[in-house]
Amino acid sequence: MTPERPDPVIPAPVPGPPVPAAPTATYRLQLQPEFPFAAAEAAVPYLASLGVSHLHLSPVLEAVPGSTHGYDVVDHARVRGELGGEEGLRSLAGTAREHGLGLVVDIVPNHMAMTPRHNHALWEVLREGPASPYAHWFDIDWEAQGGRLLLPVLGGPLGAEIGHLKVDGDVLRYYDQVFPLREGTEKLPLPRLLDAQWYRPAWWRLARTELNYRRFFSISELIGVRVEDPEVFAATHAKILELLRDGVVEGLRIDHPDGLADPDAYLRRLHEATGGRWTVVEKILADGEPLPAAWPVAGTTGYDALRQVDGLFTDPAGAGELLGQYRRFAAVQADRGGHWESTVRRAAYKVVTHELATETDRLTRVASRLCAGSEDLALRDRAPWALGSALRELLVRMEVYRPYPSTDAASIVTGAAADEARTAFTVPEEARAVDVVRDLVLGRAGEGPAGAEFRARFAQTSSALRAKSVEDTAFYRYQPLLSANEVGGNPGSPAVSPDDFHAYCARVQRDWPAMGTVLSTHDTKRSGDVRAALSVLTQCPERWADVLAEVTRAGTGVPDPQLAWAAWQTLFGLGPAAEERLQGALLKHVREAGLHTAWTEQEPAYEEAVAAFVAEGPCGSPGRLVTDLRTSLALHVRANVLGAALVHLTMPGVPDVYQGTEAEYLALVDPDNRSPFTPAEQPSEKTELTTAALRLRARRPTAFGDAATYTPLSAEGPAAAHCVAFARSGEVLTAVTRMSLRLARAGGWRDTRLPLPAGRWTDVLTPGRKFTGHARVEELFETLPVALLERVGEGGPESG
Template sequence: MTPERSDPAVPTATYRLQLQPEFPFGAAAAAVPYLASLGVSHLHLSPVLEAVPGSAHGYDVVDHARVREELGGEDGLRALARTAREHGLGLVVDIVPNHMAMAPRHNHALWEVLREGPKSPYARWFDIDWEAQGGQVLLPVLGHPLGAELGNLTVDGDVLRYYDHVFPLREGTEELPLPQLLDAQWYRPAWWRLARTELNYRRFFSISELIGVRVEDPEVFEATHAKIFQLLHEGVVEGLRVDHPDGLADPDTYLRQLHEATGGRWTVVEKILADGEHLPASWPVAGTTGYDALRQVDGLFTDPAGFGELLGQYRRFAAPQTDRGGEWAATVRRAAYKVLTHELAAEMDRLTRVASRVCATSPEPAVRDRAPWALRTALQELLVRLEVYRPYASGDAAAVVTEEAAAEARLAFVVAEEAGAVDVVRDLVLGRVGDGPEHGEFQARFAQTASALRAKSVEDTAFYRYVPLLSATEVGGNPGSPAVSPEGFHAYCARVQRDWPVAGTVASTHDTKRSADVRAALAVLTECPQRWADVLAEVTRTGEGVPDAQLAWAAWQTVFGLGPAAAERVQGALSKHVREAGLYTSWTEQEPAYEEAVAAFVGAGPCGVPGEHVAAFRSRLEPHIRANVLGTALVQLTMPGVPDLYQGTEGEYRALVDPDNRRPVRFPPEDPGDAGDKAALTAAVLRLRRRRPAVFGDAATYAPLTAAGPAAAHCTAFVRSGEVLSAVTRLSLRLAEAGGWRDTLLPLPPGVWADVLAPEREFTGHARVEELFERLPVALLELRPGR
């Protein structure tokens, strides 16, 4: 029977499919009957527009006007939409407004810019500093300095070739000798290492293969969104996920334009919120994609006292190379300095040039006479002290670039008068001085640089340097204080229900460094830190072959969280780990001897015979891991917001960082085995949400329930709209060690409450928690009508 469609404006639940040539639109269509039976209302598709051939993710768009041919083209997408509609499902798609692929042979707009230069009608598309590099776009594609590669650059008609790279030639330059021909182009092929300091186009973070797009230009906005708007208006697509809005010059204006152009379709934004940071209230979106919810759910199952003990064990075992004994804030600060002076050096140069121009031409005497070095120092010292991604025009920039940060930044100067550069920069950011286009450009570039810095220094560096608890190192998380109290969790949920009731929630995504099930296992370590230390002492008794203790700690946690798996998966994740950390090797300065030592250690230790001791320890903790897995699933699926399930996570899903978490999955899944409880629970919640959308929607309510008795702290429960009740076991290992539930009771709202998974079980009044959790460590109850 075809399920009834709910209001297409707001999903009841979405299911993320990671499209790629190995899993095109046709494969997605074949999965529709299963996904419809699961209970979701919408398929959430990764980017569908034309991308670099072979791309496994689609975020490297090359043509906004076409649906990707490798996935089946527009006909394939429309066929998928028809199949989905026949089964009561809609489509939500991921859009990428911030950047395109730096692949001229596939990117027609970029090809024309490289051929015609700043006079090309496409020049306004890309964020290029034409005043730098002598008016040429630096293309960091050469494997060695130009002198060593000159013989590998060849002219072929009206194009220049370098191995697989193809570039257009400026008209009339084809017959010039090669050195003069290169000088005559609108671009400069250069050694790839020059990208760090010489690049003159905005990019995605520090990825030179992705060039920034100027969607703040109305013409560019329309051209890069026309196909998506067509698909929306024709009903092929019903909602949007916006990738990385923080990279845009003006996210506020962009999101208003998007809202108007789409007619207010359900839209969520990939906005990473720091602890205590709120989404700008003026943004006309449904909310975030859900990393803030992920942080809250993970924190709920983390023992605060046990984390403190685990942190002490980490410091003793790993002796981390961080300031002040391994503090999180110090780790982030050190990483930020490193990123600004290395990976984002070119961005800092450009920001400094803009600041210098603004100061030199300012009518305000106090702003003038600031040396570029002083402005650069002031910018750096302020940027590294930002605790959120960036300021916004709609928000209070003084709350982001604080006076406290300015006071610390002034200490970097020896001469007090030179320290005034800090106040000049801060006043420019806050809009207290300056106006006009140059000042607006400075504010936008400061915000964009801040965003890239936060992502690179926290997500891509500090998360790999500060690892007492790997499950805490997810975007939006706080590895220095990962636990969330039940009271804090309830307060968060109440605020979301009030302010952003149909925002997204996630537990696993294509970007999480570890899937929810892996993180759920790791959280158990906060309940037994001494036992974990004892296990490590056993498996590292000799200490031979350990390249560094911090990596060893992370490696042992990795195999504990992942459980039995192919060694190459662990090797791949840990290879990425050490390069991202950048302490002994990196992506651009690889140290083969160190990386070989890491591989040997992982193979002989965590993935060898000693790893069997960790596997046995994990096996003994399996009931408590299961409690966290099921608790995480139930809380994420029933808390305020629209849950997004990543492919395969309805059952047991253990994955590490990409590309491990982007492997195609099988539909329908194979026999879930031990994961059957999670699969049954997930399907039950999704079908309940589809059947009763109002219970969970924008007009729903959220009310915490408080247990009473000796183990009350271990039961977290809440009621949605007075009709659906969720209860989970929190810190189950500590609970068992304290003697179990005993006489703990959960007071239920009036009426008869039926177990959704076992309807013959009913509860009224004060339910004994031990009885409530007799079958599973979680419970989902529904109020019986008229009883």
């Protein structure tokens, strides 16, 4: 008997105005069993003292037990018990409110954890198959695999693992994993019992080509959720909307909206359901790519701002010199890791034919059905292999994550890309498959639900390919300047001129004034302070070359020169580090690169050589040559660290301060950057700068809010190019030192002056100092390489 689908409980929209104001600044906390709600609550007085307006919490809904991140959600209806449950969250919200703070939470609409014993909805699908009332929750291709869901959970082929599969009452056990049995099958002999289930336990390697459910990127442990279905949206968002209605939560961060079938429609539905609460989206923008104007959100989470701030402190000439050194040192050819665009293209081919083979195969099947059943005879007789080849050739040429229904797909899947894609075919008529596929993507062909499905799947596959090929592969293969290899970055053009930075800030203030901005997150591959240190190398590439020559002469058993370059730069950015910590980061580095070893095809001999090199080189006596160089450049690292921090905290947008980054924060990729939070024990100049800037934002919200203004300021004199300054609404002035090492070599500030806007100005970072008219930059930066000024009088802090 087919169970009846339960009636959806459609949550009432969050009540209308008054909607809480957008945050002035947020503080990101990574919740985990070692840092639950109670620990966050205990930290509230300290966090409130910093000057933020909201705490930004990682996902709070029920996740896989022991999860240190919470993105593997298993139950949307419950607040995570390991963190203290709903009672703990509400208590945290109450204490935060007493200290003047609100809560912003991270939500995960795209996927759930593929762990049936904890995921009730998935359990029911495995037990009842497509007749389950939860079957429409998940993006499963029931036409494939004989109508069974492939579960890539076995450590080897079925024949080798059969002895570890045990029937236990009405469940099937495989080590610590548990799966439901279809009713009436528990007495069958094991081979027949396995064939009788709605799922197929299989060797994990089959996921690459046989998987028949949508997943998060290429992570088979995370199954895609169909929130485009209103019923699924209602069920998966009811608890979050309840927390918004009750005032427990005031804003949202949306994880990976690009994985959704229709991000436009999802965000409209969410906006209506939340009553327009402040919402930012984890959208990765390419250089020059605008955020879709139709999205009813405050903006992105801020990776585009990160790229701008990092680029501002990067010397373009020195970055070019480092590229030449890298090519010589690592012996890489331009198309084999020595040229950014070529590295991305090669990585994309690898990912689309290997990690995402099952996704492209499914997309090819949809295209084949569309062509075979089309009334347009020009679409007929298209061989599946040709359509598949055309799809791959177009996908690898995507320069942004994906097209959206509200944007012009022709500007993303371009005619130039199609022209280039045709060159992969030897027969002109077969090359016509490229035009067929492009017409399907652009909606010029393929009407009805099947056409809509194709366009959605193309976009979803494109976003997964872009993320995997760029962020998770090319960033680990192209390494001239590791600080540029960050989400949203452009390693091929790492520097940003002051004029371009100011233009970016002006656009943000005009179009997305309440978007998020970040320097460090739980996903950054290197913290902001590590990247700020690495950027100093662009000011002294010749000194870097000398040190590399010395460590190379020392002889350290280098397994390959690309790894060595990355290892030495990692050590420079991080400073002296424990061997285990550096080994973990570099082992992840080489596995992600996939050139000599990989996560799924590990080469023990190579990985042992990597470990030995780290111990003998970066963590041995040669490593001191690199750390000594870092020590000798400490003043210039300081200038970059403080400059980036102040720019981030005062530029347009809502700054998000990652846990611990109010003080010196030196961290590498996860899990290195996801340790449980501990408040800073001793204040530092970075802590004092951060606190002063955040409190100023809280004290003068109109100077930074939606109606604020952003005005670039230009210094005058021989070192004018080294001073970057801007004013916010004529009330606050930020000035920072850019490329301090180059400045020192050129003779310092000399008679450089910064014209100040009208009025009297006081130094927020060094109280007691006042300026009017033209400030001598040398005096402005007398104690710190940065300055934060506040206009006094006429409504300023000294008036009234």
